[in-house]
Amino acid sequence: xxxxxxxxxxxxxxxxxxxxxxxxxxxxxxxxxxxxxxxxxxxxxxxxxxxxxxxxxxxxxxxxxxxxxxxxxxxxxxxxxxxxxxxxxxxxxxxxxxxxxxxxxxxxxxxxxxxxxxxxxxxxxxxxxxxxxxxxxxxxxxxxxxxxxxxxxxxxxxxxxxxxxxxxxxxxxxxxxxxxxxxxxxxxxxxxxxxxxxxxxxxxxxxxxxxxxxxxxxxxxxxxxxxxxxxxxxxxxxxxxxxxxxxxxxxxxxxx
Amino acid sequence: xxxxxxxxxxxxxxxxxxxxxxxxxxxxxxxxxxxxxxxxxxxxxxxxxxxxxxxxxxxxxxxxxxxxxxxxxxxxxxxxxxxxxxxxxxxxxxxxxxxxxxxxxxxxxxxxxxxxxxxxxxxxxxxxxxxxxxxxxxxxxxxxxxxxxxxxxxxxxxxxxxxxxxxxxxxxxxxxxxxxxxxxxxxxxxxxxxxxxxxxxxxxxxxxxxxxxxxxxxxxxxxxxxxxxxxxxxxxxxxxxxxxxxxxxxxxxxxxxxxxxxxxxxxxxxxxxxxxxxxxxxxxxxxxx
Numbered sequence: 340x341x342x343x344x345x346x347x348x349x350x351x352x353x354x355x356x357x358x359x360x361x362x363x364x365x366x367x368x369x370x371x372x373x374x375x376x377x378x379x380x381x382x383x384x385x386x387x388x389x390x391x392x393x394x395x396x397x398x399x400x401x402x403x404x405x406x407x408x409x410x411x412x413x414x415x416x417x418x419x420x421x422x423x424x425x426x427x428x429x430x431x432x433x434x435x436x437x438x439x440x441x442x443x444x445x446x447x448x449x450x451x452x453x454x455x456x457x458x459x460x461x462x463x464x465x466x467x468x469x470x471x472x473x474x475x476x477x478x479x480x481x482x483x484x485x486x487x488x489x490x491x492x493x494x495x496x497x498x499x500x501x502x503x504x505x506x507x508x509x510x511x512x513x514x515x516x517x518x519x520x521x522x523x524x525x526x527x528x529x530x531x532x533x534x535x536x537x538x539x540x541x542x543x544x545x546x547x548x549x550x551x552x553x554x555x556x557x558x559x560x561x562x563x564x565x566x567x568x569x570x571x572x573x574x575x576x577x578x579x580x581x582x583x584x585x586x587x588x589x590x591x592x593x594x595x
Numbered sequence: 596x597x598x599x600x601x602x603x604x605x606x607x608x609x610x611x612x613x614x615x616x617x618x619x620x621x622x623x624x625x626x627x628x629x630x631x632x633x634x635x636x637x638x639x640x641x642x643x644x645x646x647x648x649x650x651x652x653x654x655x656x657x658x659x660x661x662x663x664x665x666x667x668x669x670x671x672x673x674x675x676x677x678x679x680x681x682x683x684x685x686x687x688x689x690x691x692x693x694x695x696x697x698x699x700x701x702x703x704x705x706x707x708x709x710x711x712x713x714x715x716x717x718x719x720x721x722x723x724x725x726x727x728x729x730x731x732x733x734x735x736x737x738x739x740x741x742x743x744x745x746x747x748x749x750x751x752x753x754x755x756x757x758x759x760x761x762x763x764x765x766x767x768x769x770x771x772x773x774x775x776x777x778x779x780x781x782x783x784x785x786x787x788x789x790x791x792x793x794x795x796x797x798x799x800x801x802x803x804x805x806x807x808x809x810x811x812x813x814x815x816x817x818x819x820x821x822x823x824x825x826x827x828x829x830x831x832x833x834x835x836x837x838x839x840x841x842x843x844x845x846x847x848x849x850x851x852x853x854x855x856x857x858x859x860x861x862x863x864x865x866x867x868x869x870x871x872x873x874x875x876x877x878x879x880x881x882x883x884x
Contacts, residue, residue: 467676
């Protein structure tokens with residue numbers, strides 16, 4: 340890759356990382372969210388507090404964990420607590436500002452499916468399940484979502500409501516304490532719920548991405564904001580940091 | 596008082612056909628040697644309970660030991676699917692698998708209720724999800740402010756099996772690091788088996804989040820160094836991430852999986868055969884064996 344070039348995954352991680360700020364307490368899912376959250380911590384937000392459901396609070400992994408409970412997380416954390424405590428004292432009690440989630444499917448109201456494709460009783464594909472996400476989606480102050488955009492992942496209505504965004508009809512949050520999804524970062528652009536209807540609306544595209552490409556990668560008639568913006572190009576510093584982190588991670592996971 | 600014994604006699608004495616068994620350990624301290632021993636002893640019709648079934652239950656399910664799974668996240672962490680679990684749910688292979696699915700917060704509340712001797716736990720969860728229609732939970736109103744919450748049934752497994760770093764000679768168990776629901780499952784279950792990295796004169800808890808299970812809360816302690824591989828024991832070993840990655844290939848193919856189980860579990864006298872194969876690399880190159 341020549342200078343200044345980057346992949347769709349790279350800009351997705353970098354734009355997601357930019358959403359986090361110093362002082363925020365962030366409950367991090369494994370995979371894409373963990374990559375973005377740690378990129379934020381290693382760049383502009385050294386004092387963002389990362390919490391993983393394995394009970395690690397203030398985790399500062401040097402390489403990205405493969406699993407949610409890698410030793411890397413416990414060795415470099417402010418404290419480690421048991422799983423009942425992480426979900427009760429810390430998440431449910433309202434100490435988490437931001438939940439950072441991904442899933443297999445998302446729909447127009449920001450509802451997430453990580454349980455099954457097809458019916459629950461006889462699924463075409465049995466996915467791992469929701470794990471900690473449902474309570475993160477309802478109890479975190481707000482939720483940032485991160486998914487690669489395609490017609491398979493961005494569906495009109497999720498096959499299974501694993502974690503609640505704004506509900507099947509967008510009508511609200513059933514009195515959940517958190518605000519729900521505030522932004523969805525994809526490899527093509529940025530979506531935000533409409534303040535009135537809660538329907539996800541395209542508000543920005545990544546550089547070089549046409550709006551038509553985003554519409555073609557969405558399984559519903561995606562609303563487009565009146566004032567669209569283009570996300571800022573990744574800086575060399577952001578790209579270098581992300582690539583170093585991924586290279587360090589790959590070599591750490593290969594060696595044992 | 597816990598008896599310090601061998602893993603095979605602990606499993607033989609406490610795990611029966613039809614038992615409900617919870618082998619816990621949240622990524623860390625997963626009792627793989629005990630899982631292998633249950634397969635080796637040919638236990639059948641088990642209800643297995645675990646927040647994250649992980650490779651340990653993929654092995655038990657694929658080996659035909661399980662009739663029901665209670666869980667909250669059934670993937671291969673960071674890698675993808677648990678193929679034996681999926682094959683059982685999607686194709687009834689090797690036999691139909693009943694599932695009872697919860698969220699992590701729900702499972703944690705269930706174990707905590709079980710450990711507390713209460714009939715149920717309470718949390719702010721499940722509301723608005725489809726899972727609520729497919730599992731056993733019940734709405735409950737706070738008697739104090741009327742908030743609608745969710746009640747989840749206590750879990751009291753017949754047997755808890757966990758791995759820990761240490762036990763002393765009297766059978767007090769010490770562990771640290773990511774302790775998951777280890778204490779709760781031990782205190783919630785009717786009997787408790789703990790495999791440990793080592794038996795020491797005096798517990799030496801040298802890491803974050805230390806915990807002790809007193810000997811009188813444990814039935815059997817079995818020393819099995821590296822008994823949690825490919826999971827890890829903080830202070831003793833690293834998680835074998837490459838094994839988890841290679842498990843994807845081994846478990847994807849029914850015949851390959853069956854051969855793997857035969858070579859490293861049912862055809863082996865104990866866990867040392869498997870550990871030797873881990874050390875010489877043959878444990879993940881079974882296709883070439």
